Amino acid sequence: MQDTILIIEDDESILEAIQMILEAEGYHVMSSNSGEILQQFVDEFPNLLIIDEYLPFERGSEICKRIKLQEETANTPVLLLSGHAKIAEIAQKCGADGYIEKPFNLLSFIEIIDQHLKVSQ
Known part of the structure; x- marks a missing residue:
């Protein structure tokens, strides 16, 4: 079965680029510009989730905290995505499984995704 990755990113060009990269790697990709999409998953x-730290109405780290506090989603890998200088610290504080710094190296990006999906299986 194909792994599904959800990307929550408000920058349309970054969202499209990440989606194309991951689909080319064989992943099923869903995307949204806000955390509200999480309500549709029952x-x-x-x-795996990739969440931008700076969304218009909520921080990615706050979304991550909610995911990690729910028993049924606590083990789902969450990666924060940001150009913030302290993204590693932010990711650690909210319980994220890792982070991706913007701008990112394509090969490193794919390795991080693959690594977190293998660990979760």
Whole structure:
């Protein structure tokens, strides 16, 4: 079965680029510009989430905290995405499984995704 990755990113060009990269790697990708999309997942949650830290109405780290506090989603890998100088610290404080710094190296980006999906299986 194909892994599903959810990307929450408000910058349309970054969102499209990440989606194209991951689809080319064989992943099923869903995307949104806000955390509200999480409300639609009832029975099956994505295998991995990539969440931008700076969304218009909420921080990615706050979304991550909510995901990690719920028993049914606590083990889902969450990666924060940001150009913030302290993204590693922010990711650690909210319980994220990792982070991706903007701008990112394509090969490193794919390695991080693959690594977190293998660990979660």
